[in-house]
Amino acid sequence: MEKRSALAIKVGQAVRRIRKEQNRSQELFADDCGINRTYMGNIERGEKVISIDMAKKIATNLGLTLAQFFALIEE
Amino acid sequence: MEKRSALAIKVGQAVRRIRKEQNRSQELFADDCGINRTYMGNIERGEKVISIDMAKKIATNLGLTLAQFFALIEE
Numbered sequence: 772m773e774k775r776s777a778l779a780i781k782v783g784q785a786v787r788r789i790r791k792e793q794n795r796s797q798e799l800f801a802d803d804c805g806i807n808r809t810y811m812g813n814i815e816r817g818e819k820v821i822s823i824d825m826a827k828k829i830a831t832n833l834g835l836t837l838a839q840f841f842a843l844i845e846e
Numbered sequence: 847m848e849k850r851s852a853l854a855i856k857v858g859q860a861v862r863r864i865r866k867e868q869n870r871s872q873e874l875f876a877d878d879c880g881i882n883r884t885y886m887g888n889i890e891r892g893e894k895v896i897s898i899d900m901a902k903k904i905a906t907n908l909g910l911t912l913a914q915f916f917a918l919i920e921e
Contacts, residue, residue: 776899820897824851836920842913 780817781844782826787815789833789843803832855892856919857901862890864908864918878907 790800801811805828813819814829821829823837830840865875876886880903888894889904896904898912905915 778898778902782898820899822895822897823853823857823901824895826898827853836916838913838917838920841911841916845911845913 775817776820778844779814779820782821783815783817783819785840785844786829786833789835790815793833800832804828850892851895853919854889854895857896858890858892858894860915860919861904861908864910865890868908875907879903 790797795803797811797815798808801808804811806825810819814821814825826840827837830837833840835843862872865872870878872886872890873883876883879886881900885894889896889900901915902912905912908915910918
Protein backbone atom coordinates (compact mmCIF):
# COMPACT_ATOMS: atom_id res chain seq x y z
CA MET A 772 0.00 0.00 0.00
CA GLU A 773 1.30 3.40 -0.99
CA LYS A 774 2.78 5.25 2.06
CA ARG A 775 0.13 7.74 3.11
CA SER A 776 1.00 11.40 3.46
CA ALA A 777 1.11 12.54 7.10
CA LEU A 778 0.20 16.01 5.92
CA ALA A 779 -2.80 14.74 3.95
CA ILE A 780 -4.04 12.97 7.08
CA LYS A 781 -3.67 16.12 9.19
CA VAL A 782 -5.37 18.25 6.51
CA GLY A 783 -8.28 15.81 6.34
CA GLN A 784 -8.71 15.77 10.10
CA ALA A 785 -8.63 19.58 10.23
CA VAL A 786 -11.17 19.95 7.41
CA ARG A 787 -13.54 17.55 9.16
CA ARG A 788 -13.07 19.19 12.57
CA ILE A 789 -13.59 22.76 11.31
CA ARG A 790 -16.51 21.73 9.09
CA LYS A 791 -18.24 20.09 12.09
CA GLU A 792 -17.50 23.14 14.26
CA GLN A 793 -19.38 25.11 11.61
CA ASN A 794 -22.24 22.58 11.73
CA ARG A 795 -21.96 21.81 8.02
CA SER A 796 -22.70 18.44 6.48
CA GLN A 797 -20.02 16.85 4.32
CA GLU A 798 -22.44 16.86 1.38
CA LEU A 799 -23.30 20.59 1.58
CA PHE A 800 -19.68 21.51 2.24
CA ALA A 801 -18.56 19.47 -0.80
CA ASP A 802 -21.20 21.29 -2.87
CA ASP A 803 -19.93 24.65 -1.64
CA CYS A 804 -16.41 23.63 -2.70
CA GLY A 805 -17.70 22.45 -6.08
CA ILE A 806 -16.47 18.90 -5.61
CA ASN A 807 -18.38 15.69 -5.20
CA ARG A 808 -19.04 14.23 -1.81
CA THR A 809 -17.06 11.05 -2.38
CA TYR A 810 -13.95 13.05 -3.16
CA MET A 811 -14.48 15.17 -0.04
CA GLY A 812 -14.77 11.98 1.99
CA ASN A 813 -11.45 10.80 0.58
CA ILE A 814 -9.86 14.13 1.46
CA GLU A 815 -11.23 14.08 5.01
CA ARG A 816 -9.90 10.52 5.49
CA GLY A 817 -6.46 11.66 4.36
CA GLU A 818 -6.55 9.47 1.29
CA LYS A 819 -5.86 12.28 -1.16
CA VAL A 820 -2.78 14.48 -1.42
CA ILE A 821 -4.59 17.54 -2.70
CA SER A 822 -3.17 20.34 -4.79
CA ILE A 823 -2.56 23.83 -3.45
CA ASP A 824 -5.51 25.03 -5.55
CA MET A 825 -7.82 22.50 -3.91
CA ALA A 826 -6.42 23.42 -0.49
CA LYS A 827 -7.13 27.09 -1.28
CA LYS A 828 -10.71 26.27 -2.37
CA ILE A 829 -11.35 24.29 0.84
CA ALA A 830 -9.71 26.86 3.14
CA THR A 831 -11.65 29.70 1.52
CA ASN A 832 -14.92 27.80 1.96
CA LEU A 833 -14.05 27.33 5.63
CA GLY A 834 -13.55 31.11 5.85
CA LEU A 835 -9.78 30.83 6.24
CA THR A 836 -6.71 31.88 4.31
CA LEU A 837 -4.21 29.13 3.47
CA ALA A 838 -1.87 30.60 6.08
CA GLN A 839 -4.60 30.41 8.74
CA PHE A 840 -5.57 26.91 7.64
CA PHE A 841 -2.01 25.53 7.75
CA ALA A 842 -1.31 27.33 11.04
CA LEU A 843 -4.10 25.22 12.55
CA ILE A 844 -2.50 22.08 11.15
CA GLU A 845 1.11 22.90 11.97
CA GLU A 846 0.38 23.93 15.58
CA MET B 847 -4.13 26.78 -23.38
CA GLU B 848 -5.16 25.56 -19.94
CA LYS B 849 -6.05 28.49 -17.62
CA ARG B 850 -3.06 28.97 -15.36
CA SER B 851 -3.47 28.94 -11.60
CA ALA B 852 -3.04 32.39 -10.05
CA LEU B 853 -1.91 30.69 -6.85
CA ALA B 854 0.69 28.59 -8.68
CA ILE B 855 2.10 31.76 -10.24
CA LYS B 856 2.32 33.48 -6.84
CA VAL B 857 3.88 30.40 -5.25
CA GLY B 858 6.49 30.23 -8.01
CA GLN B 859 7.36 33.88 -7.69
CA ALA B 860 7.70 33.55 -3.90
CA VAL B 861 9.91 30.45 -4.16
CA ARG B 862 12.20 32.21 -6.61
CA ARG B 863 12.31 35.43 -4.55
CA ILE B 864 13.07 33.69 -1.23
CA ARG B 865 15.57 31.31 -2.85
CA LYS B 866 17.47 34.28 -4.33
CA GLU B 867 17.33 36.14 -0.98
CA GLN B 868 19.08 33.06 0.43
CA ASN B 869 21.67 33.20 -2.41
CA ARG B 870 20.83 29.68 -3.55
CA SER B 871 21.02 28.50 -7.13
CA GLN B 872 17.94 26.85 -8.63
CA GLU B 873 19.97 23.70 -9.23
CA LEU B 874 21.24 23.34 -5.65
CA PHE B 875 17.86 24.25 -4.22
CA ALA B 876 16.18 21.64 -6.44
CA ASP B 877 18.72 19.08 -5.19
CA ASP B 878 17.96 20.01 -1.59
CA CYS B 879 14.27 19.46 -2.30
CA GLY B 880 15.00 16.14 -4.00
CA ILE B 881 13.47 17.19 -7.32
CA ASN B 882 15.08 17.80 -10.67
CA ARG B 883 15.97 21.26 -11.78
CA THR B 884 13.61 21.30 -14.76
CA TYR B 885 10.65 20.61 -12.51
CA MET B 886 11.78 23.35 -10.09
CA GLY B 887 11.97 25.73 -13.05
CA ASN B 888 8.38 24.85 -13.99
CA ILE B 889 7.28 25.46 -10.41
CA GLU B 890 9.06 28.83 -10.22
CA ARG B 891 7.43 29.90 -13.53
CA GLY B 892 4.02 29.01 -12.12
CA GLU B 893 3.49 26.25 -14.64
CA LYS B 894 2.83 23.54 -12.07
CA VAL B 895 -0.02 23.34 -9.56
CA ILE B 896 1.95 21.50 -6.91
CA SER B 897 0.59 19.21 -4.21
CA ILE B 898 0.51 20.16 -0.55
CA ASP B 899 3.29 17.63 0.05
CA MET B 900 5.51 19.32 -2.54
CA ALA B 901 4.65 22.72 -1.06
CA LYS B 902 5.63 21.41 2.38
CA LYS B 903 8.94 20.06 1.02
CA ILE B 904 9.76 23.39 -0.64
CA ALA B 905 8.68 25.52 2.34
CA THR B 906 10.70 23.36 4.72
CA ASN B 907 13.78 23.68 2.52
CA LEU B 908 13.32 27.45 2.57
CA GLY B 909 13.25 27.24 6.38
CA LEU B 910 9.56 28.06 6.60
CA THR B 911 6.40 26.35 7.80
CA LEU B 912 3.54 26.14 5.27
CA ALA B 913 1.69 28.78 7.31
CA GLN B 914 4.69 31.15 7.09
CA PHE B 915 5.14 30.40 3.40
CA PHE B 916 1.50 31.07 2.47
CA ALA B 917 1.40 34.15 4.71
CA LEU B 918 4.11 35.62 2.45
CA ILE B 919 2.02 34.80 -0.61
CA GLU B 920 -1.35 35.91 0.72
CA GLU B 921 -0.09 39.25 2.06
